[in-house]
Amino acid sequence: MRRTIRGWGPPLLLISPSLILIGVFVYGLIAINAYTSMTDMHTAAQTTGRAPVAFVGLANYWDLLGSDSFQHSLKNLALYTVVFLAGTMVFGFLWAWMLDRPVKGEGVFRSIYLFPMAVSFIASGVVWRWLLNSNTGDKASGLNRLFQMVGLDFLQNGWWNNVNFGITAIAIPAIWQLAGYVMALFLAGFRGIPEELREAARIDGASEWQLYRLVVFPQLTPIALSAVIVIGHMSLKVFDLIMSISKPANYQTKVPAIDMFLFKSEYDYASSAAVGVILLVIVAILIIPYLVHVARSGRR
Amino acid sequence: MEAQTIMRVHRRYAGVLAGIAVAGLTLMGCSSGDSGGGDTATESTSGSATDTAGAATEVEVFTWWTSGGEKAGLDGLVSVLAEKYPNVEFINGAVAGGAGSAAKDLLQSRLQANDPPDTFQAHAGAELDDYIAAGQVEDISDLYTEFGLTDAFPADLLDLLTVDGAIYSVPANIHRANVVWANPSVIEAAGLDPTATYATMADWFTALDAVQASGKTALSIATTWTQVQLLETVLISDLGPDAYNGLWLGETDWTGADVTAALEDFQKLMSYTNTDRDGLDWPDALGMVTSGDAAFNVMGDWAAGELDAESLTAGTDYIYFPVPGTDGIFDFLADSFTLPVGAPHPDGAKAWLDVVGSLEGQTAFNKAKGSIPARTDADPMEFNEYQQSAIKDFGSDTIVPSLMHGAAAPIAQLNAISDATSKFTTGGSDLATFQSELAASAG
Known part of the structure; x- marks a missing residue:
């Protein structure tokens, strides 16, 4: 008994501060948030305790999920995530694949692709708001003007001002910023594949395509999975980019995180908390299978 | 033996260290939690101490x-x-x-x-x-x-x-929210009389058509909140002050035919506006008027301060008049x-x-x-x-409260109206849906 305490005690004591802090400030607050989302705290008076707050179960969730505008936000989020994920993965992989060959000035290219990641979403958003100006024709500016100058007039469009697909234009700056990061991940993956494996494959008579399909790609799978998880959860939390390119009140670029902010500012804490829980569940759906997968492969 | 003692000492030491770490973190938590209120707390004690002495505060x-x-x-x-x-x-x-x-x-x-x-x-x-x-x-x-x-x-x-x-x-x-700011040279270039005022929305549409035909933006506007402000001035213009006030007091029916007519006018006005509106804020939209890209802009009279700052003169560089149909009404x-x-x-x-x-x-x-x-x-x-x-108008006009600027409706209703307006102006809903959403916002 004493032995077990001696064995477990000090380590437990050492990690207990972080355990307690995380317990209170992360899980405790998640619990409070979940409780708030199941009350009818929709007005200012209720938030200060001057009006009674009642438990309403899942009513707020049904209201939210049943409302057109929240469905629009969820649809926007899904669209954005798909485009952002696909864009970063494709560009990240392409750049890594090109840089993996012996290139002159590889370091320079690597830096150029990685640099956008160092810019904050708010700062790049301000510039992209100018680039993604939705005027076309005589009054065009930004990218639309550029299209005119190079004779690609037909490419002019309203960017994020389309009510159905506008959100995908917001993914363009996001891809620009994060594709370099995915490139760095893939590049590390490429470099981690021993040269001997490729040589062995070549000696066995594999074509370049077979070499990639059968030797390189399988070894890149864990990297790709990590990239999907990192980019995917960033995508679900998108907020700052939309705040600086569009405005929170603009319907065409609404996502759940923006709804959460707006509900909070109108003292509708219950709906705001419910949106928070919905976002948490969506992120969990993405991340928990990954954690399970990692834990399993760790045990192997 | 020797090694074991050292180990034990180490372990004990580790325990103490961990304890210190816990205490330290807790203290840090407390102090950081307090730092926001800390200075105000000292302020208030020092303040009240001197207040009672009747001296400085x-x-x-x-x-x-x-x-x-x-x-x-x-x-x-x-x-x-x-x-x-x-x-x-x-x-x-x-x-x-x-x-x-x-x-x-x-x-x-x-x-x-x-x-x-x-x-x-x-x-x-x-x-x-x-x-x-x-x-x-x-x-x-x-x-x-x-x-x-x-x-x-x-x-x-x-x-x-x-x-x-x-x-x-x-x-x-x-402040007054129902003011049109206009560029007289753009209006003149469109073949219109810059000194003309417009009694109704319909009169104004004729002028807006003429400007649009001349290739300029007829009415410049910015992001959602300026669109809501335009909507409120159209409602005042078409419904009149009493029915407009009734919207906020629950006495005017949002689903009525007169509201529908006002929303139709709003829809028509929006068709004269610049397409990049949602990315702009009000100074940008006002700037389109002063730079000669647009003829009219509806904005509150804080625009006058902005125009003053650019050293522009009323009458020559810009003109102003109440939103058509709201003469004698002060949207405050x-x-x-x-x-x-x-x-x-x-x-x-x-x-x-x-x-x-x-x-x-x-x-x-x-x-x-x-x-x-x-x-x-x-x-x-x-x-x-x-x-x-x-000042003269405020003394003589009928005063009505502004929706967009917090005088008419609480923030939850304003947000709901903003949402519905943005959805409508970006093409996410038709006029009937827009009207029903506005009606729903009144609760």
Whole structure:
């Protein structure tokens, strides 16, 4: 008994501060948030305790999920995530694949692709708001003007001002910023594949395509999975980019995180908390299978 | 043996270390939790100690006036405060960003945490409802009697400020939201008479058509909130002041045919606007008029301050008139100051409210900010040309509350209307859906 305490005690004591802090400030607050989302705290008076707050179960969730505008936000989020994920993965992989060959000035290219990641979403958003100006024709500016100058007039469009697909234009700056990061991940993956494996494959008579399909790609799978998880959860939390390119009140670029902010500012804490829980569940759906997968492969 | 003792000592040491670490973190947690309120706590103790001695106190004034004419106006108030109450030290609690939205967010958290400033800026009218319902602001009707404000403000305004027989704020100024700003040379180039005024929306449409045919943007507009402001002026124009007021009092039916007609006019107006509107803010849209890219812009009269700052002259560089169909109606909004419940320096706050309501304070503030005094006894000659005309109109016009600027409806209803408007103007809903969503916003 004493032995077990001696064995477990000090380590437990050492990690207990972080355990307690995380317990209170992360899980405790998640619990409070979940409780708030199941009350009818929709007005200012209720938030200060001057009006009674009642438990309403899942009513707020049904209201939210049943409302057109929240469905629009969820649809926007899904669209954005798909485009952002696909864009970063494709560009990240392409750049890594090109840089993996012996290139002159590889370091320079690597830096150029990685640099956008160092810019904050708010700062790049301000510039992209100018680039993604939705005027076309005589009054065009930004990218639309550029299209005119190079004779690609037909490419002019309203960017994020389309009510159905506008959100995908917001993914363009996001891809620009994060594709370099995915490139760095893939590049590390490429470099981690021993040269001997490729040589062995070549000696066995594999074509370049077979070499990639059968030797390189399988070894890149864990990297790709990590990239999907990192980019995917960033995508679900998108907020700052939309705040600086569009405005929170603009319907065409609404996502759940923006709804959460707006509900909070109108003292509708219950709906705001419910949106928070919905976002948490969506992120969990993405991340928990990954954690399970990692834990399993760790045990192997 | 030796090694074992060392190990044991190490372990014990580790335990002690861990204990220290826990204590340290807890302390850090406490101190960081306190640091926000810490200085206010000491302020309030020192403040109350001196208050009782009847000596110097201070006042933390929370605003979103950080630049331009707004900052100059605030400075004007501060100089009057220094004259009238030399013992009251002014602490500037201004927060910049997002036309006040950043400040309102911070204010919301401070009030929720029972850490209010001594007084804060809020739009007079329904915007205060949330603070009143939450029990965060004091009834200051007594101060109105004490400072003699009851007769200084027009009766229309006092009616709009009174909630269940109580008044919770002192207005510092009056702005008008239903003003059209126009570029006379663009209008002339379109073959129109720049001195013409338009009695109805229909008359205005003819002019807008002519401008559009000349290749310019007929009506410039910016992001959602300016569209909501346009909507409110169209509602005033088409429904008239009584029915418009009825929208907020639950007496006018949102689903009625007259509202439908107004929304149709709004839809038509939006068809004359620039396509990049949602990415712009109001100075950009106003800039399209002054630079000659657009003919008309509907904006509140803070635009006059912006135009002044660009050294433009009324009459030659720009002209202004009430939104067609709203002549004789003053779509008002007012900045006002409150006395929060639990303000650390109530005496300082009262001194501030006295200054805000005083003739000297209102004159100094509004001369710089470009708005007009809420008091009826201000001398018009102290103000510029636009302000003089606004003072004259405010004295004679019917006063209606602005929706967009917090005078007419509480924030939840305003947000719902903003949502519906943005959805409609981006093509996410048709007119019938728009109208039903507006009706639903009234609850």
